[in-house]
Amino acid sequence: MQSKLEENLQLLPADELARRVAKVTSHMRDLGMDAVLAGDNANLYYLTGRVFCGYVFVAADGRVMYFLRRPSELKGDNIHLIRKPEDMAPHIAGAIGGAPTVGLMMDDTPYSLIARLQKMLGDGASIANGSQVMRLARAVKTKLEIEMMAASGVRQASVYRELPRVYEPGMTDLEFQFEIERELRRAGCLGQFRLSGPELEIFMGNVLTGENADNPSPYDFAMGGAGMDPSLPVGADGTLIKPGKPVMVDMNGNFTGYMTDMTRTYVAGEAPEIAVRANRLSADICRAISEAARPGVECKALYELAVRMVEEAGMADYFMGHSYHAGFVGHGIGITVNEMPVLAPRSRDVLEAGNTYACEPKFVIPGVGAVGVENTYVVEAEGPAHCITVLDENIIPLL
């Protein structure tokens, strides 16, 4: 047999790698670090275009080393095969002498592994939180990253467009969701929802209808839902989809390793007037935010813009939930579903060209259910942010 993996470890074109490394080293220097060492899957993928078992080391002068544990067949320059983290020590010591400060992925890596890496680096080295370096670098996407996200957006929208064909009267939210999952998978969806932070969990997204929309969940997502089981209490719970009750579809958009996030609201029969109005307000907020989302704009101002529009429309009781209100209206997205910038009241993020964000002004209306639109946008150097999840934003008839 011929292994597909007797290929380069580094899959990124040289100029693409150089662009990413330049961002990483710039933030590294700003934050007082001499190098970063990353072994978590999201950052390995960012720095090589693939997930492997091992580490990538980036020094402030731009040198990159790869420490490869598995699959050991991968080829390329600056690769050191390791069996355990301690095997990295001489190579790192050779690359950065003196008393370096090394950024480790403290927000993404368990305590015991960071402690082991610290020991490996030796008493002469200090460790710092490199997660913030990578978060800042990854927040500003390159052209290639934006293309990969846009490719996900096209495919996600094409599945969403076909959902009326998938729906059958008498379905529960779960039955509808299982068919949507299948359609997404058949269109090339990888399924995996990559998330940052230890306690976020979701399977392949959420379909919410009726009363279930108001069940709060433990997770920091925009919407809740009781879910199928107390071991994973979020999303669809078996509620029957009834005529005139909106169905909010917010499913996985990971087709390329780079995700889009997209929500559309569907209805069998006629949606109540308040649902139509709330959905239109959601689309209007998305558009208004995208027009305001220019480089230099504070993200908290975008959240405030959403709140003003909601208050003017008299819909504040329903905004981002009813029993429980989520405290944001949008979030950065890319390799994971929760990146920088965050569109929230106390966000300190300021937009830059190349930021990508999902905007999800949603409403939960008692007796009606969850309603709203979510799109993924790219912040441009000039002009409004550019939507990459293009599809009719009205409530879409299922029948």
Next chain:
Amino acid sequence: MQSKLEENLQLLPADELARRVAKVTSHMRDLGMDAVLAGDNANLYYLTGRVFCGYVFVAADGRVMYFLRRPSELKGDNIHLIRKPEDMAPHIAGAIGGAPTVGLMMDDTPYSLIARLQKMLGDGASIANGSQVMRLARAVKTKLEIEMMAASGVRQASVYRELPRVYEPGMTDLEFQFEIERELRRAGCLGQFRLSGPELEIFMGNVLTGENADNPSPYDFAMGGAGMDPSLPVGADGTLIKPGKPVMVDMNGNFTGYMTDMTRTYVAGEAPEIAVRANRLSADICRAISEAARPGVECKALYELAVRMVEEAGMADYFMGHSYHAGFVGHGIGITVNEMPVLAPRSRDVLEAGNTYACEPKFVIPGVGAVGVENTYVVEAEGPAHCITVLDENIIPLL
């Protein structure tokens, strides 16, 4: 709207909670800790029967406190609502005075959060690795846990039995997998693959056929496969399922929050003689290990038993992979797919009644593909381990 979550935080019956807490406190004392504080989803679920946003604190004397952030509607005794980890400090100080040693989930929780919890506990407290306490407690299942696993096993087996109905000639491994995913979901599978350890990722399991079976993956699973994308390089890769080529199905068995792990090998047409022989050997090893798997037996001896049987059959080149050989033959399973005990050459685990393990002696044969059986077993107080994934172990015809 009526929230489903205006119910007890603690879903476990009082006697079940007492049994689990007794195990936790016993290991806590053995390992020199005065309390453990867990906030990761797997351990929250173990200690309450649900996932929520917050922490469970267990003191060595058996007192339990719940620190609840979200959903704040949950009711019950010994619940303290918190907004941030620091709000736990006075309650913990009140419960354990002096200079306590508190076990934190160092293998499961990011460094930065553990550092924050350590600060919250104050200078008077020491921290220790509580992950091992929880791992040891969770390795020995209660009757209720075994019932929940057995319920998953029944449903997983019932889906596997029907897979010939789902297969259509001309399918690729991915097309077959998507239909299996749908069948599993329709049978109540939660989808979520809960894993321990930071770098393991998988979507909903793997279907392997043909040459792809020998593609090594970065992940520490028994089998590899190139996968759909370098961002998630494991499993099916679009290989056409050809007549006479085995198809190994190893998909998600999480129906209850407690998983089973189960593999069967299928074939369209006639399987080559060597595949039949390897599959029979796999089933024989599963059975031999289950007969030997009694309380007090060393897990490394079970691994050695498998290796002896493989060597006697002249199949060592193919055992647990061909280009790359995985270094184990079985693993504990329950809330996550990788628990104690581990059936591996350097395992120090010794079996106890109530251990549950998946046994997966698999073979990758050049020119043929991946072949083998995997079952989940419960170690009994007397007699052989008890299989809870019961289905014909021969290669199953797809047509």
